[in-house]
Amino acid sequence: MPAPEIEHPTLPLADRLCQHIAEFGTCMVAFSGGVDSAVVAAAAYRALGRRAIAVTAVSPSVSESQLAAARDVARQIGIEHREVATDEIENADYVRNDSQRCFHCKQTLYRRLTKLANQHAIDVIASGTNADDTHDYRPGIAAGQQASVRAPLADLGIDKSAVREIARRWNLSVWDAPASPCLSSRLAYGVTVTTERLKMVEEAEAFLSGKGFSPLRVRLHEGDLARIEVPRRDLVRMLAEPLWTQTVTALRTAGFRFVTVDLEGFRSGNLNTLVSIASPASSPAAETITETNMTTSPATHPQDSAE
Structure with a gap:
């Protein structure tokens, strides 16, 4: 008799992630195309279908290769993908580039996404912040909290290694891609x-x-x-x-x-x-x-x- 298949510990997490996002009703994912936001977008599409969209910021701080990768991953997931121009480069607080630069960048992004979400009656904006991020110096997280952006990965205690395993099991091409911040x-x-x-x-x-x-x-x-x-x-x-x-x-x-x-x-x-x-x-x-x-x-x- 063959040995019973052992359930991988990330499988229940993946199911919980989809169930958690299903409660949002409608969802806009702040989508960079990296593995974290890709897993959130994939979970949102699995849970909500056409009631989920992914939105990528376009600005001088986003490389052409990053933008191309985001487009490819969105197509792979099947989720509706939009691109919006952001103007953080015109924000003196961002340009000054002190230790709060990321806060000012994310604040600009989330203001733009909030406006778009209101226009399309989308209930929740979600980010790819994972549990590990909450233990690092990430001022952008505070900007998300101020804008009421949800972080479903962090909510469920899903860390980077679990994110990558979920992405691998969902056959996302970025499952082992190195981090590529702005x-x-x-x-x-x-x-x-x-x-x-x-x-x-x-x-x-x-x-x-x-x-x-x-x-x-x-x-x-x-x-x-x-x-x-x-x-x-x-x-x-x-x-x-x-x-x-x-x-x-x-x-x-x-x-x-x-x-x-x-x-x-x-x-x-x-x-x-x-x-x-x-x-x-x-x-x-x-x-x-x-x-x-x-x-x-x-x-x-x-x-x-x-x-």
């Missing part, structure tokens, strides 16, 4: 957000992604200094010729003055370590980057900067 998250706190700087980051990351690096980040620090993060296993390949020279050339062409590699490797969200440090505007040494943490292009050593 481009403005690459700018160190205190460095003014501009369309030009966001484009610099987008072009730099597109180049490195095309070379097969994943996950990756290109952080932008004061003085238009690029700090590249790739997994440590990829550092040797990153620094080998001719790729290193090609990388320096590509990033300088994108607009960076200095090109560095972080020897600690890729660490998602590590700019949050700067939250308690004064911004460059108030303390020129606040974001000094030491040689012990990174290597640089020989011709563009940070200490040679005119800062």
Whole structure:
């Protein structure tokens, strides 16, 4: 006699998620196309069908690759997908880029979604905030709470690993995709957000992604200094010729003055370590980057900067 199939612990969670969202009546999902919002959107579509829609923000902080991925995942789910322009780049509080930048960005987004939801008589706006997010520095969560945005994953205590397992079991293509937050998250706190700087980051990351690096980040620090993060296993390949020279050339062409590699490797969200440090505007040494943490292009050593 074959052994009975053991129910995976995420299956009841997936069912509870659908049941929870079914109680919303109608639902608009703030949809980035990442695994968290994809699972919420898929659950909403399973629970509510045509009474659920996914809405993606379009702005300079959203890369073309992110937007394309969101469209693909929405088609895969089958949910109605809309795109709305947001104007956070015109908000001085957002542009200032202090530790509350994400709050001002999400506040702008949720105001836009609330207006759209009211126009279409949609009862609930839902985000992809998961249980793990509530333990990290995420000022955008406060913006969602102020706007009465629901977080069904966090409500049910569903963490990132469970989200990925649900996505895998629902055959969502992004189940194992690396996190890809907005481009403005690459700018160190205190460095003014501009369309030009966001484009610099987008072009730099597109180049490195095309070379097969994943996950990756290109952080932008004061003085238009690029700090590249790739997994440590990829550092040797990153620094080998001719790729290193090609990388320096590509990033300088994108607009960076200095090109560095972080020897600690890729660490998602590590700019949050700067939250308690004064911004460059108030303390020129606040974001000094030491040689012990990174290597640089020989011709563009940070200490040679005119800062």
